[in-house]
Amino acid sequence: MNDDATRAHGANYTLKDEIRAYWSKRAANFDSQVGHAFRSPAELTAMQAFLRRSLGAEPLTVLDLACGTGEISRALLGLGHRVTGIDFSDDMLALARAKLGRQARFVACDAERLLEDDASYDALVTRHLVWTLTDPQAAFAEWFRVLKPGGRLLIVDGNWMTRTWLQRLMHKAGSLLAPKGDEHVRDRESFDSIARRFHFRDGLTFERLAAMLREAGFARIETANYTPVLRAMQRNAPLADALRIGAATRFALLATKG
Numbered sequence: 377m378n379d380d381a382t383r384a385h386g387a388n389y390t391l392k393d394e395i396r397a398y399w400s401k402r403a404a405n406f407d408s409q410v411g412h413a414f415r416s417p418a419e420l421t422a423m424q425a426f427l428r429r430s431l432g433a434e435p436l437t438v439l440d441l442a443c444g445t446g447e448i449s450r451a452l453l454g455l456g457h458r459v460t461g462i463d464f465s466d467d468m469l470a471l472a473r474a475k476l477g478r479q480a481r482f483v484a485c486d487a488e489r490l491l492e493d494d495a496s497y498d499a500l501v502t503r504h505l506v507w508t509l510t511d512p513q514a515a516f517a518e519w520f521r522v523l524k525p526g527g528r529l530l531i532v533d534g535n536w537m538t539r540t541w542l543q544r545l546m547h548k549a550g551s552l553l554a555p556k557g558d559e560h561v562r563d564r565e566s567f568d569s570i571a572r573r574f575h576f577r578d579g580l581t582f583e584r585l586a587a588m589l590r591e592a593g594f595a596r597i598e599t600a601n602y603t604p605v606l607r608a609m610q611r612n613a614p615l616a617d618a619l620r621i622g623a624a625t626r627f628a629l630l631a632t633k634g
Contacts, residue, residue: 391510391573392486396464398566399444403467406445410617411504411609413447422608423451427501430530430600430630431457436498439522440480441487442505446472449480452501460497462487488515492522499523503532507580510573516592523633529594531585532602534626537571538579543623550619582627595634602628 407413414420431438435456440449443461445468452459453476462485463469469482476482485491487502488511500519509515519529539547571577576584586597606626610618 391570392464394566394570395508395510398563398570400465400467401563401566403445403465403471406468406471407447410613410620413445414451416608416612419605419608419612420451420454422605423448424455426600426602426605426628427451427455427530430628431499431501431528437496438499438501439492439497441500441502441519443472443482444468446475446480446482448501448503449482450476453479457499460492462490488512488518490518490522494521495524495527496522497524497527499528499530501530504534506531506533506585507536507574507576509575512575512588513592516589516594520593520633525633527633529589529629529631529633530600531629531631532626533580533585533629534624535579535581536624537574537577539624543625546619547623550616550623553614553616553619555616581625582629585629586631589629589631593634594631596630596632598630600628600630602626 402409414423433455435458438452438457438459440446440452440459440461443449443463444465446461449459449461449472459480461469461472461480461482463472463482464484464486466484469484472480472482483491487505488509500523506512506515523529582599589597606621610621613621
């Protein structure tokens with residue numbers, strides 16, 4: 377459904393519809409933007425090493441939450457995992473299917489309202505989703521539900537809403553050095569409109585996320601070292617992108633279903 381058709385629903389046009397329309401609009405250029413696709417073998421290798429450290433070497437049944445164009449699914453498949461990717465943007469899913477074919481199962485689904493059976497996955501992985509959630513309590517309850525006992529939840533995310541003075545300076549420098557027309561967020565008005573209504577509109581932190589996951593029933597919450605992946609991305613990026621990668625507080629969290 378295009379933007380005009382969706383808005384024609386009037387009062388039924390919700391924040392979720394706006395978010396879906398925004399990310400669908402970005403799908404075509406998503407992989408070309410910094411921090412999304414793995415631009416070199418070194419980046420993919422670093423991500424796979426991170427996944428192996430976090431999830432172990434044994435092949436697992438893994439759910440890739442908000443899979444986008446399928447980059448994390450691609451890394452997981454390369455490690456021998458059985459992968460299902462879900463996203464609520466049909467445009468993103470079309471790109472993921474074109475990239476990976478039938479190697480993974482891709483399903484149109486809202487990450488806050490899963491269609492999967494109880495205790496059906498060994499692990500859940502998500503990158504850059506949590507900061508955009510509108511109802512994180514509902515999402516975390518769903519994620520807990522579909523995990524098997526002892527299953528792991530791996531979250532890679534960051535705080536893009538609030539920055540230190542140094543991060544603001546790095547972000548501004550990166551934006552100034554970027555080629556003309558290479559804005560990281562091309563539709564600033566739409567982004568600002570939806571971002572003001574995210575649950576974590578005042579910023580997502582590891583501590584805040586960990587507390588909410590404990591309330592949802594997760595245990596053994598710990599940090600996962602994502603720094604090698606970021607360093608690999610920066611080494612292979614133009615200076616403008618390398619600065620923007622470092623211009624936010626990023627973190628990775630690993631939680632277990634007790």
